[in-house]
Amino acid sequence: MKDARGRIIKGYELHERIGAGGFGAVYRAYQSTMGREVAVKVILPHYANHPDFIRRFEAEAQIIARLEHPHITPLYDYWRDPAGAYLVMRLLRGG
Numbered sequence: 001m002k003d004a005r006g007r008i009i010k011g012y013e014l015h016e017r018i019g020a021g022g023f024g025a026v027y028r029a030y031q032s033t034m035g036r037e038v039a040v041k042v043i044l045p046h047y048a049n050h051p052d053f054i055r056r057f058e059a060e061a062q063i064i065a066r067l068e069h070p071h072i073t074p075l076y077d078y079w080r081d082p083a084g085a086y087l088v089m090r091l092l093r094g095g
Contacts, residue, residue: 004042010079012088014041023047024084028091038076040089048085057085 004027007014012029019026024043031038047053061078069073077088 009040009042009086010077012038014040014042029088031088035064037091039089039091041089042086043085045082048080049082054080054085061087 003015003017004014004025011033012031014027014029016028017025018028024041024047026041027038029038029040030036036076043053043057057080058078061075064072064073064075065078073089073092075087075089077086079086
């Protein structure tokens with residue numbers, strides 16, 4: 001996956017990559033409107049635009065967004081566009 005550092009996607013400024021895998025990468029990002037650092041998971045377009053993946057991705061995002069527990073990282077935002085799919089979660093230091 002091409003490094004996306006410096007890109008601003010839907011109000012999130014991507015900084016360094018903090019994780020990567022077969023589906024995409026996770027970036028430390030800054031959300032200026034809320035003044036907070038977050039983690040943005042960027043899913044590759046190949047997966048993000050596949051119908052089966054879309055169904056699973058959206059169902060998972062909706063389930064995570066409804067969960068409230070001190071041991072579950074909250075989901076702040078998610079969306080898809082032609083360039084990929086995105087999950088925005090609380091940034092966990094050292095995690």
